[in-house]
Amino acid sequence: MLFGTRQTRGEDDRLIQGKGRYVDDIKLPGMLHVALVRSEAARAHVKVDVEAARSAPGVRAVFVATDLPASAKILPDCHPNPVLRNPRGPQVLADGVVRYVGEPIVAIVAESRYLAEDAAELVSVEYNLLPAVVDLERAMSDESRRVHEDLQSNLAARIPVSCGDTDKAFADAACIVRERLQIQRGAGQAMETRGIVAHWDPHAERMVVWNVSQVPFVHRTAIANALQLSENSVQVLNPDVGGGFGYKGLTYVEDLLIPVIARQLEVPIKWIEDRREHLIAAYHERTQLHDMEIATTADGVILGIRGKFLCDAGAYTPWGPVVPLLTAVNIPGPYKVPNYKVECDLVYTNTVPIAPVRGAGRPQACYVSERLLDAVARKLNIDGAELRRRNLIQAHEYPYDVGFISRDGTRRTYDSGNVPALLERALEMIEYDKHKARQKDYAAQGRHIGIGLACCVEDTGLGPFEEVGMTVELDGSVTVRMGTPSQGQGQRTAFAQIVADQLAVPFDKIKVLAGNTDNVRYSIGTFASRAGIVTGSAVLNASKQLRERALKIAGTLLQASPDDLTLEDGGVVRKDGGKLGRAMSLSDIVHTSLGESGAPLPLRDLGPGMSTVASFSPPTNTFATGCHAALVEVDPRTCKVSILKYVAVEDFGTMINPMIVDGQVIGGVGLGIGNAFLEKVVYDDSGQILTGTFMDYLVATTMDVPHVHIDYLATPSPLNPLGMKGAGQGGTIPVPAALSAAVEDALRDYGLRLRHVPFSESDIFAALQTARTGAAA
Amino acid sequence: MSAPQISLTVAFDVNGKSCARHNVEARRTLADFLREDMSLTGTHLGCEHGACGACTVLIDGAPARSCLTLAAQANGTQITTVEGLAHGAVLHPLQRAFKEKHALQCGFCTPGFLVAAAALLSENPDPTELQVREYLSGNICRCTGYQFIIAAVLAAAAEINGKAGSNV
Amino acid sequence: MKPPAFAYAAPETVAECLALKAAHGEEARFIAGGQSLMPLLNLRMVRPAVVIDLGKVRDLAYWRREGDDIAIGAMLRQRRLEQDKELATALPLLAEAVQQIGHPATRSRGTIVGSLCHADPAAELPVCALLLKAQLVLSSTKGRRTMAAEDFLTDALSTSIKDDELVEQVRIQTGRKGTGYAFMELARRHGDFALISVAALVAGTAGRVAIGGLGAAPLAFDLQAGDIAGEAQRIAQSLEPPNDLHATADYRRALAQTLIERALAKAAERSKT
Ligand code: FES
Numbered sequence A: 001m002l003f004g005t006r007q008t009r010g011e012d013d014r015l016i017q018g019k020g021r022y023v024d025d026i027k028l029p030g031m032l033h034v035a036l037v038r039s040e041a042a043r044a045h046v047k048v049d050v051e052a053a054r055s056a057p058g059v060r061a062v063f064v065a066t067d068l069p070a071s072a073k074i075l076p077d078c079h080p081n082p083v084l085r086n087p088r089g090p091q092v093l094a095d096g097v098v099r100y101v102g103e104p105i106v107a108i109v110a111e112s113r114y115l116a117e118d119a120a121e122l123v124s125v126e127y128n129l130l131p132a133v134v135d136l137e138r139a140m141s142d143e144s145r146r147v148h149e150d151l152q153s154n155l156a157a158r159i160p161v162s163c164g165d166t167d168k169a170f171a172d173a174a175c176i177v178r179e180r181l182q183i184q185r186g187a188g189q190a191m192e193t194r195g196i197v198a199h200w201d202p203h204a205e206r207m208v209v210w211n212v213s214q215v216p217f218v219h220r221t222a223i224a225n226a227l228q229l230s231e232n233s234v235q236v237l238n239p240d241v242g243g244g245f246g247y248k249g250l251t252y253v254e255d256l257l258i259p260v261i262a263r264q265l266e267v268p269i270k271w272i273e274d275r276r277e278h279l280i281a282a283y284h285e286r287t288q289l290h291d292m293e294i295a296t297t298a299d300g301v302i303l304g305i306r307g308k309f310l311c312d313a314g315a316y317t318p319w320g321p322v323v324p325l326l327t328a329v330n331i332p333g334p335y336k337v338p339n340y341k342v343e344c345d346l347v348y349t350n351t352v353p354i355a356p357v358r359g360a361g362r363p364q365a366c367y368v369s370e371r372l373l374d375a376v377a378r379k380l381n382i383d384g385a386e387l388r389r390r391n392l393i394q395a396h397e398y399p400y401d402v403g404f405i406s407r408d409g410t411r412r413t414y415d416s417g418n419v420p421a422l423l424e425r426a427l428e429m430i431e432y433d434k435h436k437a438r439q440k441d442y443a444a445q446g447r448h449i450g451i452g453l454a455c456c457v458e459d460t461g462l463g464p465f466e467e468v469g470m471t472v473e474l475d476g477s478v479t480v481r482m483g484t485p486s487q488g489q490g491q492r493t494a495f496a497q498i499v500a501d502q503l504a505v506p507f508d509k510i511k512v513l514a515g516n517t518d519n520v521r522y523s524i525g526t527f528a529s530r531a532g533i534v535t536g537s538a539v540l541n542a543s544k545q546l547r548e549r550a551l552k553i554a555g556t557l558l559q560a561s562p563d564d565l566t567l568e569d570g571g572v573v574r575k576d577g578g579k580l581g582r583a584m585s586l587s588d589i590v591h592t593s594l595g596e597s598g599a600p601l602p603l604r605d606l607g608p609g610m611s612t613v614a615s616f617s618p619p620t621n622t623f624a625t626g627c628h629a630a631l632v633e634v635d636p637r638t639c640k641v642s643i644l645k646y647v648a649v650e651d652f653g654t655m656i657n658p659m660i661v662d663g664q665v666i667g668g669v670g671l672g673i674g675n676a677f678l679e680k681v682v683y684d685d686s687g688q689i690l691t692g693t694f695m696d697y698l699v700a701t702t703m704d705v706p707h708v709h710i711d712y713l714a715t716p717s718p719l720n721p722l723g724m725k726g727a728g729q730g731g732t733i734p735v736p737a738a739l740s741a742a743v744e745d746a747l748r749d750y751g752l753r754l755r756h757v758p759f760s761e762s763d764i765f766a767a768l769q770t771a772r773t774g775a776a777a
Numbered sequence B: 001m002s003a004p005q006i007s008l009t010v011a012f013d014v015n016g017k018s019c020a021r022h023n024v025e026a027r028r029t030l031a032d033f034l035r036e037d038m039s040l041t042g043t044h045l046g047c048e049h050g051a052c053g054a055c056t057v058l059i060d061g062a063p064a065r066s067c068l069t070l071a072a073q074a075n076g077t078q079i080t081t082v083e084g085l086a087h088g089a090v091l092h093p094l095q096r097a098f099k100e101k102h103a104l105q106c107g108f109c110t111p112g113f114l115v116a117a118a119a120l121l122s123e124n125p126d127p128t129e130l131q132v133r134e135y136l137s138g139n140i141c142r143c144t145g146y147q148f149i150i151a152a153v154l155a156a157a158a159e160i161n162g163k164a165g166s167n168v
Numbered sequence C: 001m002k003p004p005a006f007a008y009a010a011p012e013t014v015a016e017c018l019a020l021k022a023a024h025g026e027e028a029r030f031i032a033g034g035q036s037l038m039p040l041l042n043l044r045m046v047r048p049a050v051v052i053d054l055g056k057v058r059d060l061a062y063w064r065r066e067g068d069d070i071a072i073g074a075m076l077r078q079r080r081l082e083q084d085k086e087l088a089t090a091l092p093l094l095a096e097a098v099q100q101i102g103h104p105a106t107r108s109r110g111t112i113v114g115s116l117c118h119a120d121p122a123a124e125l126p127v128c129a130l131l132l133k134a135q136l137v138l139s140s141t142k143g144r145r146t147m148a149a150e151d152f153l154t155d156a157l158s159t160s161i162k163d164d165e166l167v168e169q170v171r172i173q174t175g176r177k178g179t180g181y182a183f184m185e186l187a188r189r190h191g192d193f194a195l196i197s198v199a200a201l202v203a204g205t206a207g208r209v210a211i212g213g214l215g216a217a218p219l220a221f222d223l224q225a226g227d228i229a230g231e232a233q234r235i236a237q238s239l240e241p242p243n244d245l246h247a248t249a250d251y252r253r254a255l256a257q258t259l260i261e262r263a264l265a266k267a268a269e270r271s272k273t
């Protein structure tokens, strides 16, 4: 059995030798290069003069908004949602007005990127500046400043989620705590930026596009519509992709622009986003401001949670209201919250649009609920672990009806889980009781050491389906074709493990092909921790079909009952170990059933060969859960935080390859640490972005991410045949909450309160001063 | 005296082979030169401002960011890229350890880490975990959280030392 | 992010460098390790007409003893402070500070003199140079002058260097017996520019600190009293550090106080061994 075991990756051999092929490595004859002129103003009417650029050395074409066909002027809303009252799609090239710094205005096409950038500097853009909308609260209160002048206000969507009777719960409560909690802007920042190579193939009459998409089929449709072609005239290919983290699962204006240019010029066109463009113009996430309150009994049992929050949409809504919706449904988390009411306003500002980044609204939700619980624990003087024990959904209470409708339109029901066990395991691994008992001794030694806890749920494995094609080749090797591309998750390895078990074929005889829209008929894509579950289950279904078929064909040929047969070592054997009339490998089966050229098909009832297409559709999403614990030490003078130990206990259901899952968890924690301490996109009051380089937008390094101690406790999901739950984001979600709690605990004697992430040393210092003056007042 | 030139001839050794190119623009970075002119696309560009380490190569044995080096500056030097780490079909112990320890996911940062780690092990064949972390702190990986990269470097060091030991 | 076009020259003698610089003046930039200049070029934040590479000049990558000083040539890479034991012993403060500069791949290209000339307000080496009253040797076709670090470092990214000059050498006093040195800083991440950095030396009852991360040129103070905590507070109170993305002025002032105190204490301890 390879399923469930550590298996090194087939992907790696090329990558460790520098033989990967990423989009920037693709070179086509005659290829031209694009550089974009981007807005330097957050809000302005613009006039553009491109004459000097047109005649610059090496320039072959210059595109402005009016050069684009009507079908490719505005990015379509790829995820329409009725709560989005006022959707506004990004302009492919800004047409007279710009709404954020970094918005593309002009595309220069030249013989090299160097020359394209030279010419871009010659474009003159006249900005007639308008006051920018940057501050979220002001965006809602000051209706005179509107991002979209045709709208009445900056409200893009209002999202209500509720269950029970919160008024009554709060009226009955013995303890009520209110908090204003803020999460600031962050970004995905994969090490490979975005990039596109587009090429009109006049022989096939097809637009061939290589890009870094997590959702190539979505992009195929969007490109086909923009070019007014049928989908069968567009092929989207994904070479090796250098990390996705959600934002490569979205559609951007360049995804349409570059194919449009390639179609018009009939030359291969390459655009590689540089890091600066990526920082200032690729979608961000996370900015939310929550005013929330929690009501409990005197024992700390939750009666209700209610409140409002604002979510910063940025200037457009390319991905609908998914992020705040996910926050709104995830705040109750793994806790019993009988009465719940939250309302979110999604607000336009003159900043980069937001869209899901690894975690996608859930780190915010986890931060809100866990910070509220920590505040209750403090107020009621109940130990934080004990308070959580009292409120967690117990193992026997699953499946658990949360009480409201979820993101996918179904009643939100946690299919399975046992978070109390995760909590206990995390407490044991972090040595909670020992460190709690010693906190006084540490203090006496002048050491400030604290522990933080956070539990979370993650809705994973969303529908509607994935499809997989599978063929046993004449030599007995297996080809798997699928629609969900990899951005580094090791799907080729994981899915081959499933196939190897079912078809008894050696791991290295299985080839998994992804990243080509010609591979399968339909697909949704790789995001929301879904590929492992949905595509993985489709792989299982396809392998089972081929397995059955192999036994059926073998049974016919050997005049044995298929029930007596099984597959072993790439061939058919008798289950009882008895001898077969003749040896029969998978290769023999394929050969025989395909017949001879020109002759009638030998097994007319069974049809030719060993090939199938199968799909899987989950009834609804499943729920992964986790509990993280952090032990930190803080120097109260410099405010430097050191993580002494970090523990992650996860329930991802059954796992195909625990080594790969470990990698997902640790990488997720790395991003979470950035979200807690380092990663912050900053705009000034005029909408200028101040974090345009990796010297200002800080991501965690080897010195920031500690060794992560991991354990798993599995409650298999009943919603898919393998019992899997997604593992892509669980590592990230609880980290900001757990680290905030740990730092507060370390400096509890100073009365430290942290109400926003990320927080820097300087922020801790400011919070300490607030605590000091608060105590003095 | 050498007059300033807009383009020039550059000549150096790459992975043990000497190469020369004429009419190279003075402003061309070593990274672009290797990737585009030499088709050595294993060297990656993650930031182009010296902040990620994806473009790390060895210049005369010392690690350098090829995005912060002009091709012209490298004239007359010996350059090693990720493509030059293996000896023919025999992978560098670091390459094997990276696979064995799952030190890569998307693989985009991997060439930079491998080259930097190779420089570390040639300077300090028996580093501590902290020394590995410090040495690699200029290389960013967004996928792995670094833990298995550190483990792989330590494992490769152990392998190299074990072999050296057995030869003595 | 590709550099704008420029012409490039790789002279082999200092005299040629100076002649080129004299001919092109402010239009020309020297490139040594390039670790400061190249990011600016890639971001097109500077656009020199001519780039003069010091890398091919014979005899600039030296260090040698000159009396009580170590003389360091313009092409000596920062990593030499880590790898050359004799140099590290001679310059204990710089050897400690160099660990905080960027990363091995930047230190193996970046030069000591280059960092002084770039004069980033948060860089480590200018702070050390100021503390140790380093002397810079500036050459041009017209001659040569020597200038103290204090006069050389005028502001953030600004020095007293003239358009036709090259900093050919820096001279730094060797570590003295009975004097203790310490370098401390706090950065958001290891290898980043410091929020505040402090270099300190203590010899008997005398002491001196230099502070970087102030948004302008680093500042140095000679101690007026023996009470370290009091002195740290006095000095920190006089600072006017910047408010920026990464830290507030108040935090930086408080951090400076802590680091001055700690660096002086460590230097004092080291002065006794
Ligand atoms: S690409 Fe050179 S350091 Fe990032």
Ligand code: FES
Residues within 6 Å of the ligand: A191, A242, A243, A488, B103, B104, B105, B106, B107, B108, B109, B110, B140, B141, B142, B143, B144
């Ligand atoms: S493996 Fe993806 S960035 Fe390191």
